[in-house]
Amino acid sequence: MARNRSQDKYYRIILAATRVFAKKGFFHSRISDIAKEAKVADGTIYIYFENKDAILIALFEEQMRAVLDNMVAQLAKEPDSVKRLEIFACTHLELIEQNPDMAEIIQVELRQSGKFMKEYRNERFAQYLDLIADIVREGQASGIFKEDVIPNVFKRAFFGALDEMSRFWVLSSRRHYDIRTAARQVSGYFIGGIRR
Amino acid sequence: MARNRSQDKYYRIILAATRVFAKKGFFHSRISDIAKEAKVADGTIYIYFENKDAILIALFEEQMRAVLDNMVAQLAKEPDSVKRLEIFACTHLELIEQNPDMAEIIQVELRQSGKFMKEYRNERFAQYLDLIADIVREGQASGIFKEDVIPNVFKRAFFGALDEMSRFWVLSSRRHYDIRTAARQVSGYFIGGIRR
Amino acid sequence: MARNRSQDKYYRIILAATRVFAKKGFFHSRISDIAKEAKVADGTIYIYFENKDAILIALFEEQMRAVLDNMVAQLAKEPDSVKRLEIFACTHLELIEQNPDMAEIIQVELRQSGKFMKEYRNERFAQYLDLIADIVREGQASGIFKEDVIPNVFKRAFFGALDEMSRFWVLSSRRHYDIRTAARQVSGYFIGGIRR
Amino acid sequence: MARNRSQDKYYRIILAATRVFAKKGFFHSRISDIAKEAKVADGTIYIYFENKDAILIALFEEQMRAVLDNMVAQLAKEPDSVKRLEIFACTHLELIEQNPDMAEIIQVELRQSGKFMKEYRNERFAQYLDLIADIVREGQASGIFKEDVIPNVFKRAFFGALDEMSRFWVLSSRRHYDIRTAARQVSGYFIGGIRR
DNA sequence: GATGAATGAGGCTTCATTCAT
DNA sequence: AATGAATGAAGCCTCATTCAT
Numbered sequence: 120m121a122r123n124r125s126q127d128k129y130y131r132i133i134l135a136a137t138r139v140f141a142k143k144g145f146f147h148s149r150i151s152d153i154a155k156e157a158k159v160a161d162g163t164i165y166i167y168f169e170n171k172d173a174i175l176i177a178l179f180e181e182q183m184r185a186v187l188d189n190m191v192a193q194l195a196k197e198p199d200s201v202k203r204l205e206i207f208a209c210t211h212l213e214l215i216e217q218n219p220d221m222a223e224i225i226q227v228e229l230r231q232s233g234k235f236m237k238e239y240r241n242e243r244f245a246q247y248l249d250l251i252a253d254i255v256r257e258g259q260a261s262g263i264f265k266e267d268v269i270p271n272v273f274k275r276a277f278f279g280a281l282d283e284m285s286r287f288w289v290l291s292s293r294r295h296y297d298i299r300t301a302a303r304q305v306s307g308y309f310i311g312g313i314r315r
Numbered sequence: 316m317a318r319n320r321s322q323d324k325y326y327r328i329i330l331a332a333t334r335v336f337a338k339k340g341f342f343h344s345r346i347s348d349i350a351k352e353a354k355v356a357d358g359t360i361y362i363y364f365e366n367k368d369a370i371l372i373a374l375f376e377e378q379m380r381a382v383l384d385n386m387v388a389q390l391a392k393e394p395d396s397v398k399r400l401e402i403f404a405c406t407h408l409e410l411i412e413q414n415p416d417m418a419e420i421i422q423v424e425l426r427q428s429g430k431f432m433k434e435y436r437n438e439r440f441a442q443y444l445d446l447i448a449d450i451v452r453e454g455q456a457s458g459i460f461k462e463d464v465i466p467n468v469f470k471r472a473f474f475g476a477l478d479e480m481s482r483f484w485v486l487s488s489r490r491h492y493d494i495r496t497a498a499r500q501v502s503g504y505f506i507g508g509i510r511r
Numbered sequence: 512m513a514r515n516r517s518q519d520k521y522y523r524i525i526l527a528a529t530r531v532f533a534k535k536g537f538f539h540s541r542i543s544d545i546a547k548e549a550k551v552a553d554g555t556i557y558i559y560f561e562n563k564d565a566i567l568i569a570l571f572e573e574q575m576r577a578v579l580d581n582m583v584a585q586l587a588k589e590p591d592s593v594k595r596l597e598i599f600a601c602t603h604l605e606l607i608e609q610n611p612d613m614a615e616i617i618q619v620e621l622r623q624s625g626k627f628m629k630e631y632r633n634e635r636f637a638q639y640l641d642l643i644a645d646i647v648r649e650g651q652a653s654g655i656f657k658e659d660v661i662p663n664v665f666k667r668a669f670f671g672a673l674d675e676m677s678r679f680w681v682l683s684s685r686r687h688y689d690i691r692t693a694a695r696q697v698s699g700y701f702i703g704g705i706r707r
Numbered sequence: 708m709a710r711n712r713s714q715d716k717y718y719r720i721i722l723a724a725t726r727v728f729a730k731k732g733f734f735h736s737r738i739s740d741i742a743k744e745a746k747v748a749d750g751t752i753y754i755y756f757e758n759k760d761a762i763l764i765a766l767f768e769e770q771m772r773a774v775l776d777n778m779v780a781q782l783a784k785e786p787d788s789v790k791r792l793e794i795f796a797c798t799h800l801e802l803i804e805q806n807p808d809m810a811e812i813i814q815v816e817l818r819q820s821g822k823f824m825k826e827y828r829n830e831r832f833a834q835y836l837d838l839i840a841d842i843v844r845e846g847q848a849s850g851i852f853k854e855d856v857i858p859n860v861f862k863r864a865f866f867g868a869l870d871e872m873s874r875f876w877v878l879s880s881r882r883h884y885d886i887r888t889a890a891r892q893v894s895g896y897f898i899g900g901i902r903r
Numbered sequence: 904g905a906t907g908a909a910t911g912a913g914g915c916t917t918c919a920t921t922c923a924t
Numbered sequence: 925a926a927t928g929a930a931t932g933a934a935g936c937c938t939c940a941t942t943c944a945t
Contacts, residue, residue, distance in 0.1 A: 171941095700901055749920085
């Protein structure tokens, strides 16, 4: 019971932080902004999190876990490597469309050096990228994809392409085309490029 | 004469800021850090720049102008659209290799919301992306590239792929492969994907 | 309870500021001086006041309210217009004698242009002056004072005379005569001057 | 020749400071503001004045000397003590009308404690007040004014009344009555009040 | 556990003053 | 004598964090 209520506050703070960070950026967000958004006192945040940085780390962990789980579930439905790449692109971009706050943070704040990406090894993000590398390896094993494609290069290129698309999506107010059109275009380039 | 000395200090501050921002990130960098690195007094910085944000903006402008000019010069040598895409990829990644401080800032800080990307329209960056779109349009005009490729989608995907490669390059200490190998892989995927 | 403690700090800061401003002048007073005098942390001041200017404004408001209330109470005791002018002069100068810090600030800092007297309309000060004008009007109505006296001119002249006396009082260390003597002299000049 | 040019700069700086201090107040005025107004370089000011405070002191000295000389000249024309008081009031307020910048500074900045009025004995201002005391003494000697009037109290009351009138005059934008009407009212109160 | 008032270290920025030219 | 770029000390203010209630 007390546990549940605590859990509840923990997630309320994470969600509040997601909204606040997305709107103002990590450095311009104040603890009191998050507290207000989460409807808790400033001090309460320090019961659940060591400090401000820890909120961002936890936010990444929680959000990336959900993103990762969702992607694994989506990919599990389809055995064909080509289709799997399409699904990855589409799932990734749809997620951005549905959860733009989180997308903004992952894109913008994940790049923050200083505390993140250098000192903090983002394990889940690495796993997320490896889903792509695995698809490529499967495709190569089944002879669909070229042998000279380096999976660890491909995974970054593919993710980077999607990520840049989604940044544009998040940042631009006017939408020029459907997000699924974008997903199909991008996965199309890559599939064409590595298919035998 | 006075002009030269002034110009001199202006660029010394820009270069100092490039080093400091790259190392500590914009928000963790102190004006006094930049001043020390540039070997000027703290107050001197405010003779040349309105405030801390303005240093970052100026830094982008100056560095992006150099990057853009260099890219235009490199592309001018080659008429073939396919080769031009390879040149773009190679030039981009080589630049990152040669100027990792600037690369770090453009990648990490350019994403900062707040003052950048939202309020500050990065004209030069848009021009840089449009170089890619133009190559695609030329290739389509000469019948080399597929007609259904959307240049404005392609340019982001292509840039995003290179950018993610270069982030990895900048952030990882151990190098697994040559940067030119990466450039060839990435441009290879895209060229294969949009060629007729 | 929390309210009382807050109120307590608010007035402690006002009183500390009164002492510090009186001693060093507004511009030479540091926030840290006031904080030290009030025995609070520097930052605490910003919980109760927007900025340094706001402390001065609040100080005026609070002190002028007390001064005004006191003067109204003193005047209420006496119906005779002539005696009321004497009471005004005496009460005003006695207040200065009892509260020289406040007097110094009102005299010295109230004149500061910039934020005060021009942008900030001092309502209470205007009310204070109008007490004098009202006495004159009453005296004119009852036929004691000359009809050609302009109350709105008289109020300034009368206040100015007292104010200059009190400035001398505050600033000079050696006292040449009793403050009540001064009050009687000044009110004497004016009463003689406007009596029929 | 060089002397004349130097003298010229000295007064240009004084006049520029008068305008700038009047507009922004002493503390909000920057040396560079005065330099710009005087059309000299910042550093030039330090050839003629020790520091910022010294400009204000010099400004008082110069302006008060002119004010004093003018008042002495005006009073010299009239032997009658009653008329002399009227002339003082009228001359004082006319000066304020003609030179509002100087009036603002003398009223506002002269009150500044800290550096002025306490540490800096304003000799000329004392002399200015003593002109009033002398008129009273003459009037008492010739039996026109009451014997019990204390000249050193009267001088402050009279000056204070005029000063407050002029403050109102300087600060208010809309003019409700003629400045000579005010002069006559004020001197009228006092003359009526001390006449036998 | 929850609160939010209080703390105080530290940053950005200003601007009087200097000094090489 | 004149300049104005450069200096750097110092102040206002913010805000992450603490802790008494």
